[in-house]
Amino acid sequence: MSFKVAVCQLKVTEDKKNNLTRAGEMIRQAAARGARLVALPEMFNCPYLSHLFPRYAESYPDGESIAMLSAAARQGKVYLVGGSIPERDGDKVFNTSFIFGPDGRLLGRHRKVHLFDVDLPGGLRVKESSTLGAGNQVTVIPTEMCPVGVAICYDVRFPELIRLMALKGAKLIVIPAAFNMTTGPAHWELIFRTRAVDNQVYFIGASPARDVRAAYVAYGHSLVVDPWGRIVSGAGEAEEVVLADIDLDLVEKVRQDLPLLRHRRLDLYSLAGNNFNGSDRWC
Ligand SMILES: O=C(O)CCC(=O)C(=O)O
Numbered sequence: 001m002s003f004k005v006a007v008c009q010l011k012v013t014e015d016k017k018n019n020l021t022r023a024g025e026m027i028r029q030a031a032a033r034g035a036r037l038v039a040l041p042e043m044f045n046c047p048y049l050s051h052l053f054p055r056y057a058e059s060y061p062d063g064e065s066i067a068m069l070s071a072a073a074r075q076g077k078v079y080l081v082g083g084s085i086p087e088r089d090g091d092k093v094f095n096t097s098f099i100f101g102p103d104g105r106l107l108g109r110h111r112k113v114h115l116f117d118v119d120l121p122g123g124l125r126v127k128e129s130s131t132l133g134a135g136n137q138v139t140v141i142p143t144e145m146c147p148v149g150v151a152i153c154y155d156v157r158f159p160e161l162i163r164l165m166a167l168k169g170a171k172l173i174v175i176p177a178a179f180n181m182t183t184g185p186a187h188w189e190l191i192f193r194t195r196a197v198d199n200q201v202y203f204i205g206a207s208p209a210r211d212v213r214a215a216y217v218a219y220g221h222s223l224v225v226d227p228w229g230r231i232v233s234g235a236g237e238a239e240e241v242v243l244a245d246i247d248l249d250l251v252e253k254v255r256q257d258l259p260l261l262r263h264r265r266l267d268l269y270s271l272a273g274n275n276f277n278g279s280d281r282w283c
Pocket of ligand 1: 042116152153154155157177178179180183184187
């Protein structure tokens with residue numbers, strides 16, 4: 001069984017309305033080109049700057065970005081991994097991905113589990129925890145095609161989280177992200193290809209387009225990687241919609257030819273997961 005996916009590499013600006021309009025257009029374009037699942041980047045409705053997150057934050061279900069995502073999923077009849085937005089819940093703000101079905105109903109949400117607090121060579125400093133709280137769930141969403149794992153950006157660096165998703169049945173893992181010009185060139189492709197090879201799943205990395213005038217410059221290069229570690233589709237730096245075919249038979253074939261998951265030595269090591277969102281199916 002195979003199906004088309006699309007990644008909307010959107011140029012994110014300070015103007016929230018403009019971001020929503022542009023995202024809506026790109027989702028429509030993706031649906032018109034045959035995508036059944038569409039992904040947006042991390043913080044697609046606001047600049048990626050920790051101090052701005054509370055200002056752009058919205059609550060479920062009334063927030064305007066959330067309403068736009070639900071309507072776009074319904075109109076395009078697509079599964080939509082709605083990138084992420086700052087989500088307000090009581091006195092807390094989270095970096096949250098809302099995931100909608102083709103009927104526009106919310107299927108689940110992932111709140112970024114690992115907050116990006118770093119001080120990198122070259123002067124890049126980020127402290128998400130200055131304004132954000134952390135989620136505490138592993139998110140795998142059932143769809144008609146296959147279970148789909150969702151995590152956000154820095155989460156992809158943690159192999160245990162991704163392995164739990166694969167063990168939970170995910171065959172496709174979607175990562176709304178916004179790597180930067182320090183870690184992007186060094187690690188972006190490397191991490192996505194490695195996680196895909198280790199877990200024998202498809203991976204989507206959805207980045208904003210690069211804007212060199214922004215205070216935080218996103219790397220771009222959104223990509224789709226297959227379970228053999230090949231980049232089957234990729235963007236450049238500019239705004240574009242990237243499409244790719246997901247072949248679920250290839251997931252099974254790679255797992256049969258090279259049975260990594262079966263060859264694990266569970267007598268030597270184990271991985272315990274506590275909190276799951278979504279389906280219950282272990283592979
Ligand atoms: O892990 C990285 O290099 C980038 C992470 C990041 O930008 C984020 O989590 O928002």
